[in-house]
Amino acid sequence: MNNTKQKPNRPDGELFRREALQHYSSAGNSPGDVLRLSPSWLGWTYRLLVGCFAASVLFLCCGRAQEFAEGPAVVRAGERIDVTTDVAAIVSEVLVSPGQRVETGELLVRLDDARERAQVDRYKREMAASVAASLRNPGDESSRGQIRSLRSQLDHARRQLALRGLTAPTAGIVLDVRTRSGQSLQPGKIAVTIQDGAAAYTLVAALPGHFKPQLEAGMPARLEINGYPHSFQHVELLRVADEIVGPAEARRYLGQEIADAIPLSGPVVLAEVALPGNTFTVDGVDYPYTDGLQGVVQIRVRSMPIIVSLVPGLRSLRKGTDHGFSP
Structure with a gap:
């Protein structure tokens, strides 16, 4: 057996074999390319990750985080x-x-005015009899005094009868x-x-009390009537109460007939919202407002870039916030 190891066929002092040099010469001396050992999907994944990162940064800078003052509201008839x-x-x-x-x-x-009506009829008869007696005897002072007394009693009986009719x-x-x-x-x-x-209809809303310093008249809001989801009515904040009250006082203000139907918890501030008309529109159909109709009012009190809400230290760079809804 021939155990001698065959030496590579390359010229003396050359790094590459003769066959490799011949193949390189036959290829027209074109330069080689980088070895591509990675799968093809890896390049697309890298580009996708870079795009997602850029989109996330853009969203954090341009997107806005909003805070709403939201609470139950009741339609009340004006006056x-x-x-x-x-x-x-x-x-x-x-x-x-x-x-x-x-x-x-x-x-x-x-x-029921049977008793009062009977008294009026009795005093009328007595009055007529006294007047007739006075006419028969004009000089009788007792008849004149009786007439004055009966006239006073008749007026009182008529006032009592009037109280029996609302x-x-x-x-x-x-x-x-x-x-x-x-x-x-x-x-x-x-x-x-x-x-x-x-008088027109108004809307009384009970908003969380801690939003009181941020609420002011003229702020736009939106109303969602219970039973008509995703049908928002654009309204305007008319006035805000001067003080924060508890649930019991708020229910008393809203009215005893619907107090138990209003879900309230914690301190609230009452606000009056102006309705644009006496009807609201849902899916192109107009429906009339009725006294006691309930819904939810939302008022945007703060809006800031998302990156500012994630990094509170950036809030010092902003001098104000915008709020409200655009119809």
Whole structure:
């Protein structure tokens, strides 16, 4: 067996073999290329990562983080007038219904007035008899004194009879009727609620109390009516209360008839929001606002670049913030 090791076929003093030099010469002395040992997808991955990093930096610098003051809101009829009774009585008849237009002085609810009406009729008869007696005997001073006494009693009986009828203090629309025939009414009890015909609807919102220093009149906001998701109505903040109150006081202000339906927790500040009209639009259809309709109000109180919110030290470089919604 020939165990001798064959030497490479290369000229003396040359680094490359003769076959390699011949192949290089036959290729026209073109330069070689870098060995490509990495897979082809690695280059595309690198470019993708660089692009994502650049997009992230651009998003952090140009994107904005926003903070909202959000809270429940209730539509209230402007110039609500509660018609109450001053006497304890049984309801005899209810003459109006919700949505009905009434005029000033129109009778709304008639209370049981049988006793008062009987007294008026009795004093009228006695008055007529006293007047007839005075005419038969003009010099009788006792008849004249009796006439004066009966006239005073008759006027008092008529005033008591007038209290048995609840009338509209102003022209408007009946919003709510809270009584029915046969029901017992106590003094101060609300029987009918009327909206002044010339007044518009307003929106009362209960916003978190810590946003009070950042809220001011004229700030744009948006309203989402409960039951109509993603249908935002652009509204404007009309006025903000001067003090922060607790949930119980806020519910008292919103009204006892809907107080239990408003979810409140913690201190709140009440704000009045102006509605652009008496209707709101959802999917191209107009719906009327009604008293007691609930929703959620959002007011943008702060907007800053995302990078500033991530690096709080950069806030000192900014002298102000913008807020509000653009319709």
